[in-house]
Amino acid sequence: MRIIIDGFGGDHAPKAVLEGSRMAVDEYGVSIIMTGDKEQILSCAKENNISLDGIEIVHAPSVIPVDAHPQDIMTEYKDSSMAKAFELLNEGKGDAVVCAGSTGAMVVGASLMLRRIKGVRRATLAPIIPSETGCYMLMDAGANVECRPEMLVQFGVMGSVYMEKIMKIASPRVAVVNIGAEETKGRALELGVHAMMKDSDLFHFTGNIEPRYIPRGDADVVITDGFTGNVILKLTEGLGKMIGNALKDIFKSSFMGTLAGLLVLKKVKGFKKKMDYTEYGGAPLLGISKPVIKAHGSSNGVAFKNAIRQARDFVKMDVIGEITSSMEQLRQQNKERQNDGTV
Numbered sequence: 001m002r003i004i005i006d007g008f009g010g011d012h013a014p015k016a017v018l019e020g021s022r023m024a025v026d027e028y029g030v031s032i033i034m035t036g037d038k039e040q041i042l043s044c045a046k047e048n049n050i051s052l053d054g055i056e057i058v059h060a061p062s063v064i065p066v067d068a069h070p071q072d073i074m075t076e077y078k079d080s081s082m083a084k085a086f087e088l089l090n091e092g093k094g095d096a097v098v099c100a101g102s103t104g105a106m107v108v109g110a111s112l113m114l115r116r117i118k119g120v121r122r123a124t125l126a127p128i129i130p131s132e133t134g135c136y137m138l139m140d141a142g143a144n145v146e147c148r149p150e151m152l153v154q155f156g157v158m159g160s161v162y163m164e165k166i167m168k169i170a171s172p173r174v175a176v177v178n179i180g181a182e183e184t185k186g187r188a189l190e191l192g193v194h195a196m197m198k199d200s201d202l203f204h205f206t207g208n209i210e211p212r213y214i215p216r217g218d219a220d221v222v223i224t225d226g227f228t229g230n231v232i233l234k235l236t237e238g239l240g241k242m243i244g245n246a247l248k249d250i251f252k253s254s255f256m257g258t259l260a261g262l263l264v265l266k267k268v269k270g271f272k273k274k275m276d277y278t279e280y281g282g283a284p285l286l287g288i289s290k291p292v293i294k295a296h297g298s299s300n301g302v303a304f305k306n307a308i309r310q311a312r313d314f315v316k317m318d319v320i321g322e323i324t325s326s327m328e329q330l331r332q333q334n335k336e337r338q339n340d341g342t343v
Helices: 015-028 038-047 070-074 081-090 103-114 149-165 188-197 226-252 255-263 265-274 301-316 319-340
Strands: 002-006 031-036 055-059 096-099 128-130 135-139 173-177 204-209 221-223 282-286 292-295
Touching (some): 002 081, 002 301, 015 031, 015 038, 015 055, 031 081, 038 055, 103 282, 135 149, 149 173, 149 188, 173 226, 292 301
Parallel strands (some): 002 031, 173 221
Antiparallel strands (some): 282 292
């Protein structure tokens, strides 16, 4: 299997990308096609004694800045490492793309160069986030600030497929973020989504979910508009860092605190690993006709390795094919409702 990876996406590129690629080749048996400035990649690999066996480099002279306009990937930065990665995937020279670069440029580039699955209104960024009982998928996490009810229904379909195939959750619970659990709560968006989802047999819809119950693990797929989802994502990241720093302060505050820290060190390490985003790798960009994984901008080598594993499983489990089939069923279901006069 050939995984294409943007060699200059992320805060620690290309070193972290090379480290993750090396580990992925050795552990997963995949081959890597890395895009970016060839001379810089070769120099970085040599300086850090990283073998390039199983890693092919495809030259791309520029990098799209994180603050560039997303549409610039199609014009000013069409020779960038990210654009080249999408071009190679579109030409069938690889099986999936992993990138830690600009989210906006990635969504635009993937949507225009790779196209969306037939019937999908918008591609959605869907990170996997740890919860008290395991993990959940949050969608959308920022790709679509404004959404219509039918878009969120599609998110639920796609998220359900992904969580079942990749995370091995049987009949994933799909819920809509709202200010209350009652069916009558929320804006026009939430009311419309609830009405469209409650009788569908394409997923296990459990109704509305209040944000305080999301970390508890009361849903496996949490759907909302991109503005709300991005707020939830960043608040979760911030709270995680705050709790981690607070624990460090407690354990370092005194001799007794240090002693207590040593006594619970094993459990603390287990908790830290459970809450570590690098264990999940990245966020799939669902709705695109080919597998695309958005790695975190601050990804280290381990995070890139796990993102490559995630891309491998994406391809192996034919998630695109399953989503395509489910979207066809959704179209048929909507057509029948229209004929029946129920919508």
